[in-house]
Amino acid sequence: MTLSRRTFVQTAGIGAGAALTSSIWGRGRENSIWSAIEPDLQAVERGVICIASNENPVGPGKAVLDTLRSLLEGGTRPGRYSNQAGQLTEAIAAHFKVKPENVLVSEGSTEILRAATQVFTSKTKALVGTIPTYEECAGYAELIGHPVKGVSLDSAFKIDLDKMAAAAKGAGLVFYCNPNNPTATYVGAKATRGFLAKMSSSSPDTTILIDEAYFDYVTNPDHETHIPVAVENPRVIVARTFSKAYGMAGLRQGYAIAHPDTIKALRPWVASGGTGSLNVFGMAAATVAIAQDSTFTTNERNRNKAVRDMVTKWFSDRGMKPTDCQANFMFVDIGTPAKAFREACRAKGVMVARDFPPFEKTHARITLGTMEEMTKAVQVFGEVLGKKTSTAAA
């Protein structure tokens, strides 16, 4: 049963945490969703446009793939397993001008999200996150029996900082996904800094995990990373991933940047533990990717923005309003259930729009593919939504 957003806020106390996550957040692992949709488990067939999982449609780029190729061909002798994790850690540290002890590499950022939830929440210290947001922390808190508090977004689908600060008082961990998945909205750097300062005084023992997965796609001028705060403040962690702008979702590489004491607390819960149990392709690729100059991410941001502008205009011209999108996906009020939209699009070769309660009856999350893919996709949207709209109007 779908509850209204208001009902969620009312029921989202500590006691209601488990019920909340099982009905909302715990539901949404992307793989289980797609498995449920496609019980025959066929891999994405040729020609299908996959705009369902916020992947970079272009991939990691030539420099990265050339490195993997040379390693496989033996053009360069790869370092030992251990050195690869160390080299990746150092490359990340150098890129952000922090120390290696500020960096913890991991199997995707998923592992960082889990480790932070493990370490900083407890039976009496809740996880706090927005409804909706990326589900991993809440799903994991539920798994280990730690309470979860949900906080509704503001009317623009952005994180409501006042509500968040109030809910976070005495909490163990705040999951602060910015830009937020699935709503694509972004809280400016100045406001986030204010929130962090406020938390330091109103709830100094609460840790804030800032998930900057979509950082490189933000075009809002009030934009900066919170890594400088994280390396100073033991209560702030920044999580990053190579799965989005860097185009390496298949290679499972992520990392945390934080104060050395915080890294030390997280480390035992992360498989790499700094000892190099990450896969060698991913480590080699990520090491090259992060060492590239900013041209790579700038180009990817610009490529994405052009697509985003086209798709935003397409929806706006048809009276469907996306949120203020600062990511490589959009959250659009299509006025019809995501499920019907998803199934109709899938029948026409477009994979898109899983459910994001409590908005699944009206909103669809649409990942931005290439311009070519999106030009085809909006045609499909037009066919699908055109029919729906006329049916609804009749």
Added chain:
Amino acid sequence: MSVSRRGFLQGLRLGQNAHAAAFLAARGHEELMAEAQQGRQGGARMSRPNLPPGVEGIRISSNENPLGPGKAAIDAILGKFPEANRYPFNSTPLDADLEILIAKLNSAKRENVVLGVGSQELLKNAARVFLSPTKHLVIPSPTYGDPAGFAQNLMKVTLKTAPVAEKTLRTDLSALLPHVKGAGLVYLCNPNNPTATINSAQEIKDFIAEVKKQSPTTAILIDEAYCDYATDPSFQTAIPIAITTPGVVVARTFSKAYGMAGVRIGYALGDTATIKKMSAYRMPYNVNTFGVAAAVASLKDPQHIKEESARNKAVRDFTVKALADMGYTSTDSQTNFIFADIGKTMTAAAFREGCAAKGVMVGRDFPPLEKQWARISLGTMEEMQKATDVFRSVLKPGATTSSGKGQ
């Protein structure tokens, strides 16, 4: 996308498999984990011996397949380049396809299978499912240390151990039984690391039945990392028991005979309810897509594993005989490493240092047997021919560790 795919494939198909294989085998992982474990426990950090300048090292310390994966696996990886940007659930093959293939090969259902980032994730997740501060862990001593380290350090779990059998160094299952009452989990490694020995299928079957009788809620995790190297016909996988017995799990890895330690793919099988519990702790999208493709291709090429097992057995027979000719016995190795009794001449530490000075890296200490027993992983035949020459000079009574460079 199709253009770049073609370009990569043309550039790669004829690549040098040996180099690719070395990259993927990514040797040296296991000892690093052990080092991290010791570091976490606050002990002295174990540093890997430095090789003398200019010496091309022979690394026979971490039980990896020296040749890496077969051609089918490498080709599968090369085919994945255009899909590096896709999550495992949007990729070709899907992570689910690997689960289904593993299920089929074991006459099981997909619900009997869970994938892990190597078997490491699975061993930890079994600990998380079955252990708590009030439900202890039972293990033979010595055995592979990861599950016990994790359980003790991060879960405050009590450990109960029983020594391996005195002469054979086989896991003494009857000695474990007195500890199982009320235990959360019994961990067995079969074949066992570091002792290289097996317990027969019948012994394992009887043990499981006895544990279930004496302590029905106690789970049993059997780590079969080295199973593809066992040649004794009395060894059989416990997977058929696991998929039909609640609370029995078998863990496998692609890091050993499949030669893909750097690829990080493992899997576990058990009955559906047990696997469901394990799956709850599985990280979403945990396995990398290149690894999934390589694993699928490898499983479809069973001949390669047969050949790898035969290759290893020849090297094993040679190495065991070489040591026997020097007067040192080894346990009955059913793995890609041997456990040799060098105690009458030196400790494992002295042996390790002596060998390292000549460019050969052998296994770390395995308490409580480190004064007498040394673990030697099996490299290629060529490597072991050189390595046994080094052993001969190092183990020579009165030998010092500073005599000339090894080859």
